[in-house]
Amino acid sequence: MSLKRSKLSQFQLSEQAALKMSAVEGIHMSPDNRKMFQGFRDSGLSPEEQRSNLLMKVKSEAGG
Numbered sequence: 258m259s260l261k262r263s264k265l266s267q268f269q270l271s272e273q274a275a276l277k278m279s280a281v282e283g284i285h286m287s288p289d290n291r292k293m294f295q296g297f298r299d300s301g302l303s304p305e306e307q308r309s310n311l312l313m314k315v316k317s318e319a320g321g
Contacts, residue, residue, distance in 0.1 A: 270278070276286065286294075293314070297307045 279285070293310075297310070302310065
């Protein structure tokens with residue numbers, strides 16, 4: 258498992274490590290979400306831009 262120490266002395270899991278931990282919990286990412294996150298990587302979105310896009314997606318799916 259890959260852990261990195263961030264500037265704020267917090268640990269960040271690599272994407273692969275987070276996926277493996279989620280799988281142990283029985284949580285799996287849907288193909289649509291995998292595609293969405295790949296699009297984020299391909300577009301070079303910042304973490305803030307990714308969060309904003311995720312929030313807009315959740316709000317639109319919730320009808321808000």
